[in-house]
Amino acid sequence: MSELHDLMTAFAAIGSTGDGGVCRLTGTPADKQARDLFVREISQRGLLPRIDPIGNMFGVAMLMPASQDIVMVGSHLDSQPTGGRFDGAYGVLAGLLAVQALRDRAIANPGQARRNLAVVNWTNEEGARFQPSLTGSSVFAGSLALEDAYACRDGDGIALGAALDAIGYRGSSELEFRPVRYVELHVEQGDRLERAAADIAAVSGAWVTRKMSLVFEGEVAHTGPTPMARRRDALRAAARAIEALYSEVEHDNAGAHAAAARISVFPNSPNVIAGRVRVWFEIRHHNEAVVLATSNRFLERSQKEANALGVEISMAADEHRETILLDPAGVDLVHRVAGDLGMKALTLQTVAGHDALAIQRRIPVSLIFVPSEAGLSHNPREFTAPDALDKGYAVLTETLWRMVTAAS
Numbered sequence: 001m002s003e004l005h006d007l008m009t010a011f012a013a014i015g016s017t018g019d020g021g022v023c024r025l026t027g028t029p030a031d032k033q034a035r036d037l038f039v040r041e042i043s044q045r046g047l048l049p050r051i052d053p054i055g056n057m058f059g060v061a062m063l064m065p066a067s068q069d070i071v072m073v074g075s076h077l078d079s080q081p082t083g084g085r086f087d088g089a090y091g092v093l094a095g096l097l098a099v100q101a102l103r104d105r106a107i108a109n110p111g112q113a114r115r116n117l118a119v120v121n122w123t124n125e126e127g128a129r130f131q132p133s134l135t136g137s138s139v140f141a142g143s144l145a146l147e148d149a150y151a152c153r154d155g156d157g158i159a160l161g162a163a164l165d166a167i168g169y170r171g172s173s174e175l176e177f178r179p180v181r182y183v184e185l186h187v188e189q190g191d192r193l194e195r196a197a198a199d200i201a202a203v204s205g206a207w208v209t210r211k212m213s214l215v216f217e218g219e220v221a222h223t224g225p226t227p228m229a230r231r232r233d234a235l236r237a238a239a240r241a242i243e244a245l246y247s248e249v250e251h252d253n254a255g256a257h258a259a260a261a262r263i264s265v266f267p268n269s270p271n272v273i274a275g276r277v278r279v280w281f282e283i284r285h286h287n288e289a290v291v292l293a294t295s296n297r298f299l300e301r302s303q304k305e306a307n308a309l310g311v312e313i314s315m316a317a318d319e320h321r322e323t324i325l326l327d328p329a330g331v332d333l334v335h336r337v338a339g340d341l342g343m344k345a346l347t348l349q350t351v352a353g354h355d356a357l358a359i360q361r362r363i364p365v366s367l368i369f370v371p372s373e374a375g376l377s378h379n380p381r382e383f384t385a386p387d388a389l390d391k392g393y394a395v396l397t398e399t400l401w402r403m404v405t406a407a408s
């Protein structure tokens with residue numbers, strides 16, 4: 001499907017990091033450039049462009065003008081600072097081509113389509129510049145208030161609302177249709193499909209995630225003459241906590257995934273013992289009890305280690321993402337389509353967060369994975385073979401066709 005590969009190449013050039021990857025943080029010039037190109041592609045293909053107040057972008061195909069109902073397909077065009085070219089962009093661009101192809105198919109088969117269809121690019125899925133992640137899809141689903149989303153600030157204090165204004169993507173009205181289903185095609189970002197030599201995964205649910213951000217309060221002092229015994233070193237306490245997280249997870253051996261991937265240090269000077277450090281921790285597992293037990297052991301141990309160093313710990317954020325079950329009928333449909341197309345399909349749970357997980361609070365969703373080579377993602381070397389991309393596109397298109405033509 002050379003058109004898909006050409007589109008992927010065109011978008012990979014926007015915010016290119018020169019090493020195969022992309023950096024397209026929400027509300028930046030690179031985000032604007034990707035959005036501008038997406039609008040052009042929507043219009044050139046005869047779809048109707050729409051932008052809602054949080055900057056979610058839609059390209060609508062009126063397959064059944066008498067109906068208010070709309071099936072949606074999409075993902076996100078923003079990326080991590082070290083993003084790969086497939087994460088998100090694949091789902092948006094395959095969705096764009098699928099909507100165009102199905103519009104043509106509906107014209108060639110009059111009377112078959114019963115509802116409308118739209119491709120969507122959700123704002124700030126990654127949460128790299130503005131937290132929380134899944135911002136646009138959460139506003140659309142009604143689980144995040146628009147004003148709260150606008151007020152999210154980046155590291156320089158710039159609010160998301162102002163950033164959207166600055167790039168011209170703060171829309172003025174909600175999508176005028178009634179969403180009935182959402183489908184997202186995404187690279188797996190893990191290695192389970194590859195290990196099973198399978199083509200497609202129908203995602204049945206999501207792992208439980210606990211994201212904790214801890215603040216370590218010590219005391220600033222000269223790194224040289226200050227007597228060792230009187231130091232209250234916040235960075236040292238943070239280092240012990242980071243190691244405590246990994247060792248609890250490894251010791252438990254239950255298969256949980258954990259990381260401490262962001263740190264801020266005050267005053268961050270080589271000559272001043274850190275007085276205040278904040279670290280972002282997360283732990284994921286399909287079983288909530290494992291997440292709770294492991295994270296609580298980690299917290300207890302960190303507290304004990306910090307006490308011994310004269311450092312105080314406080315919890316700045318503690319976010320639980322509960323286990324999610326996706327619509328089983330959607331899982332069955334993806335399996336039937338993959339089977340009809342002669343592909344090998346698995347059922348998996350997603351470890352990573354996706355817009356589909358936000359949208360499932362409002363309407364039934366289907367999340368479809370294609371293999372990621374070596375399970376590598378959020379990395380410039382993220383890769384999925386062209387043939388695997390084509391298979392995902394084929395499953396996506398047929399799944400959407402059955403959704404827009406189904407009797408109910």
Ligand SMILES: [Zn+2]
Pocket residue numbers: 076087088125186
């Ligand atoms: Zn993604």
